[in-house]
Amino acid sequence: MVEGIDIQKLAAQAKAGDADAQYKMAAYLSGEGQKDAAIKMLRQAATAGHLDARFTLSNFMLSGHMVDRDVSHAVQVLAQAAAKDHEASMRLLSVLKAMGHGCDADWPAAVALLVTGARKGHMLALAELALLRELYGFEDDLNTALLLAAATRGNIIAAMQLVSRHLKGDGTIEAGLAKQWTMQGRQLGHPLAGNLLVRFEGATAAALPEPTELPKIPEDILSDLATAPEALARPQAKVELDRPHVETVPGLIGPSLCEHIIASSAPSLAPARVVDPNSGELRADPYRHSYNMTFWPADLDLVLHAIGARMCAAAGVAPDHGEMLSVLYYQPGMYYGPHYDCLVPGADGQNAELERSGQRPKTVLIYLNDGYEGGSTSFVRAGFAHKGGVGDAIVFQNVLADGEIDEQSLHESTPVTAGVKWIASKWIREKSYQF
Secondary structure (H helix, E strand, O other): OOOOHHHHHHHHHHOOOOOHHHHHHHHHHOOOOOOHHHHHHHHHHHHHOHHHHHHHHHHHHHHHHOOOOOOOHHHHHHHHHOOOOOOOHHHHHHHHHHHOOOOEEEEEHHHHHHHHHHHOOOHHHHHHHHHHHHHHOOOEEEEHHHHHHOOOOOOHHHHHHHHHHOOOOOOOHHHHHHHHHHHHHHOOOOOOOOHHHHOOOOOOOOOOOOOOOOOOOOOOOOHHHHOOOHHHOOOEEEEEEEEOEEEEEOOOHHHHHHHHHHEEEEEEEOOOOOEEOOOOOEEEEEEEEEEEOOOOOHHOHHHHHHHHHHHHOOOOOOOOHEEEEEEEEOOOOOOEEEOOOOOOOOOOOOHHHHHHHHHOOEEEEEEEEOOOOOOEEEOOOOOOEEEOOOOEEEEEOOOOOOOEEOHOEEEEEEOOEEOOOEEEEEEEEOOOOOO
């Protein structure tokens, strides 16, 4: 018996062709270190039409975990599950279509999958559609209804979005429910919830509400969101320095979107690591004292992809020239010492990353929060420091016109002295980013 399951009985059911038993046996065998047997069982379940098995297998094929990496086949398997309204498959397939990863890039098709999921009451799709509409400039009752539908179905990120609105004077929810959702958010590890509870000291927590009615999503919503996010109008940039070339972009994204990045990244934060150019192995970063994480395709949603596309647009490149979106988190005393963002050859003069996708000519950062002290982005040799407001971006050049490292681009994140700092980063590559 393992966790209340009779393994012998489960194995017999799997052998008899029970797809659900095959999927569970695959998980058991994987846990026992029997890789080949686990994959064989997983493939059997997927072939029999088990949707969770198809989703799991597609994830393995995307990353090369336990099976050979085959991105185009992963897309095909996901599409089969998505056609059966499998929520996780629809969500991941929408991201891959937006990226053009393993398939042709098709932003309208990606949005259509998100809208379909929201209409079917998929908890995550409801909240993501509200935030995507906000990114596109729509702030109305439909967004509120979408967030409410998501929150009352258990989406704590949507619930905390409504709490933030409440604290800014929005009357959609009352203080009692805001307190209840904040308490729940703290229990579930939402990174912003703990500091907000003090705001509700005088309120009595209310009971969690029943799921609200799904909002009617208009047919023209697809046309409202048809423009690719990198083509949207963006705020005017201001040139701060000529060398290194530094521009600031006020309000590239709104506060709600910053909160979404923070909440989505928090569960995966880990001490900063760097790739050793000689061995290719991850090792402790000697310059960076922070926590960080990177959103790989399976971690993304359509909102996070769209934010990344806007960051690339701020740098003047197509979305496929951006590395994956990363998030850095600094507590008091943490910092990122003076460094270059350029890639450099290893001791043998080689660097596989540099050869695969080219140099990192630019960097884009978005400041995700305020209320902390210290933590400015400082260009050490140029004598310029900057600390943006919530949603502001900074774009800077890492190389000279001839492609050589610009020594004036040496920069650091100064120590945070009070509060915590959240920042999103995207490195821009010379060529389409291959990963």
